[in-house]
Each structure stands twice: as structure tokens, then as C-alpha cells.
Amino acid sequence: MSIYTPIAKDGETRRVLALRSPIDLEPIGELVCANREDVQAAVARARAAQPGWAAKSFAERAEYMNRALKVLLARQDEIVDTVVRETGKARSDAMSMEIFAAADSLCYYAKNAQKFLRTRKERVHGLMGIAKQLRIVYRPLGVIGIITPWNGPFVLGMNPSVQALMAGNTVVLKGSEVTPYSTKLVEEIFREAGLPPGVLQVLMGDGQTGAHLTEAGVDKISFTGSVRTGRLIAETCGRQLIPCTLELGGKDAMIVCEDADLDRAAAGAIVGSCMNTGHYCCGTERIYVVEKVYDAFLAKVIEGARKLRQGNALGFEEDVGAVFWDKQLEIIEQHVEDAVAKGATIHVGGRRNPELKGLYYEPTVMSGVNHDMQIMRDETFGPVLCIQKVRDVEEALLLANDSPYGLNGNVWTRDKEKGFAIAARIDTGSVSVNDMAMSYGVPAAPFGGRKESGIGQVNGETGVRGYCHAMPILIDRFGGKELPSGYPYTQKKAEGMKKLMNFLWNTPVGRWLS
């Protein structure tokens, strides 16, 4: 539901938004935004449900996830229909990004959460290790507030929720006002799977509803969205001294080396920039190609992009869907206009699709871009490939790192060790070699941005542990009446301590022991 306008209703204390589909701009419903009292009531229900949920075993919690997985698979067409109607994304994008990724998440965390959160024994170093045993227990934080954007409205709600739930928390999830019904389906799937009441609730609402959630007494905010909102949320969480993870925007760089497989790299550039209509946080937004292969690469990209199919039949035979939101369309147009005014060349697209009534922007290929242009600095979030010629890999690295963002990136070379070495020099959250945009889809890879792309990491062991407090419990092995460090303090004990320090850190045997 890409376009919304506020509607005033008599006696209604809640904001009401009218929604239209980006596919044909026809009305598709209204969104009544949860107000402060609604949010507080949801958090109170979640708080009441949390001890009972945390008391369940991992196997019991996993069983709910496995049932949710079955419901998801059975209802996948309906979910895809809702997501496509609300976002306008290509049906294949909805299938792979929303259904496949959500199913993978449910299965992976049902299987692995117990292993990640098992009580750990850690060796205590030095002489203290003789007397003390250390165990680390992962305790759920309590109630998690999850706030999500519109570009992956089902999976970006499902994936963090599964991790928080498997760790023993309850969840209050608030999806975007642009796509509320796709996120609401997360609640429906879990309800049908028999999840106890209050364990996962989805709030319908806008930014104001999200702001209420951040102040409703939750124990952590897990946020995915823009840098601007991320800063506001970090401030609110900081004031309350509660943790947050911020998964924010990106301006991912692609580096094409002279020994790259150009067919594969060109295909990667096209799908990396156009999948999900370019509304992908790890989408390829800047492409740096070394001059030796620049012409050949550009020709392949132009040829491939011309073949992309855009339409509103909503079947699996279309490649690039609609822009999900009218405001995003304005940003894309502005970035392209600015680039052209500063000398960029458009080879393919560069305009709204004149054949289609909805918010369709043609897949676009541009060259002659540089870092004076908005399109190489700010997040465009559209189906646009921006290709810049560079002398060599060193220049590509300088440009790749010349960005306030650092979420993802990709490197293309036939030499995978060289690819690894280049990848490790990009100041970013994660990198793929000879593939693109994979990192969020690989749960074992901790995912999170650097610089303005965010704080903290989600997914895998790191992600699940992030919904817990790692609580060290130190156990004395032998007991005994006298505490070596206890009162009374005496001169003799101080002398003993000095001798011990001298032995530990001033003699080879002591250094070895400590």
C-alpha cells in the first residue's frame, strides 16, 4: 500500500490512513493507527505472558516454530498475494525474499537456538581457576519491541521475532504504515500455530505508534529502517538505558576486477540493483569497474537490463515490480535528474514506465557517474545501476570507502583469495565475493552495518544472544571457612599480595600460570 493520506474521522482518537496499491493506485483499505493506550496495553499483555513463555523448554518453543513453518508453507500463496498487492513487488521477489527466507529462519532457529543459548562453562584464567568455576547463562531480556520497514514487510517482521521468541522473550512488533497487512500476517501465522496469547502481537500504526512503542517500557528495541528514524530511536533508548539494535540504510559498492567473469558479474549487477525493485538494504547502489574491462562490462549490463520484464500481470514471469511507495519514487527521480544534470549518461530506462498506471520506474542503467552526484552518495533505493570507471582496484577501494554508509558490498574476480583480500579492506558490515546481497539470507553470518548503516548485529548466534543477557555465575569450588580476600585487612595480607603479584607477573613461571 504505497500511498497513504490521513483521514479525519469524528470522535476517533486514532489516526486513520487511506491506503492505495502501487500497482494501479486503487484504494485497498484503511489503517487505523494504534494509539499510546493500545501500545501500552499490548506491552502489558506481552509482559504478563513472558514468564510462562520463558519457562517452556527449547524443544517446546521450537515446536511452535515448526508448526508456524507448516502454516507458512500452507498459506504461502495468500501471503504472497497480500505482499504483492501491498508493495507491488515482483511475485518471484515475494516468494524468495518473504516466504523462502522466513521459512529458512523458522527452521534454522528452531534447530539451533538451544545450541547458541546453552549454559556455557568458561575456564577461569590463572590461579583463580583452581578455586572458581564460571558458567554463563543466557537469560531472556523480557519484552522486545520490533519496528520494521516496508521493503520486506513479512520477513523483516518474522526473522527477528523468531530469534527473540526462541530466546524466551515475548514480542510486540510494529510494521510500516506503508505495508501494515503484510506484517499483520506474522501474527496470524503464529496464532494459527497455537502460540499462547500475548507472546507475539503485531501493532498496526505509523511512526507515532512506533514512537509510543519505544517508550512503553520494553526491554529492547530491534529496529530496521532509515538512518533518520534510527537516530531518534537510539536517543529514546539511550534516555531509558535500554539496548537497541539498528539495522539502517546502505549504499553498497560493487567492485569488478579485470579478471572477473564478466557474464556473471553483469548478471549480479543487474539483479543486485533491481531485485525487490531496488528496495533492498543490501542492494547494489554503486558499481566500480576497472578500466580494462569497463566497456565490455557496460555492454553486457545494457544488454541484460534491456531484457528485464516489467508489468502488472503479477505472475512469476515478471522481473521488476512497482516502486512500493510514492515518496520513494520521488527520491529515485530526483537522484536520476541530479545525475543527468551533472553529466551522467542514461543507457536504459531513466523514467517512469509510460505503459503502466501504477508506480513503475523502468530498470535504469547509468554511466559517467561520480561522487559529486547524489546518486553516488545518498541511498536511492530504486532499480538503478550506476557504473563508474576506475583505474584499478585501489581506486575502487578508495571510492567504495568514501561513503557515510557501510552495510554490505560485493567483489568480483576469478581469484577467490584476491577477492577475500579486497573484501576485507572495504569499511562495511559484510561482503560477498562473486555473488551479491547474500549476507542477510545466511543466518550463520552476523549481520549489521558500520558507520551510519547501524549499530549491533542480528542473525545467527550473535543475533539470538543479542536478545538475552549473558549472565556470568561464578561458583567457588571448595568452600572453606576463610575468604582469602575477606576482612580483616592486615599488613601481612598486603605483603602476601605484593609477593603474589611479583611472582605472577615478574617471573616466567608466574607469567605462564597467569
Ligand code: NAD
Ligand atoms: P523508516 O525509518 O521511515 O520507518 C521504519 C519504521 O519505523 C516504520 O515502521 C515506521 O512507522 C517507524 N517509525 C517512523 N518514525 C518513528 C519514530 N519516531 N519512532 C519509532 N518508530 C518510527 O524507514 P522505511 O522508509 O520504512 O524503510 C526504508 C529504510 O530501511 C531504508 O533506508 C533501508 O535501507 C532500511 N532497511 C535496512 C535494513 C537492514 O537490515 N539494515 C533492512 C531493510 C531496510
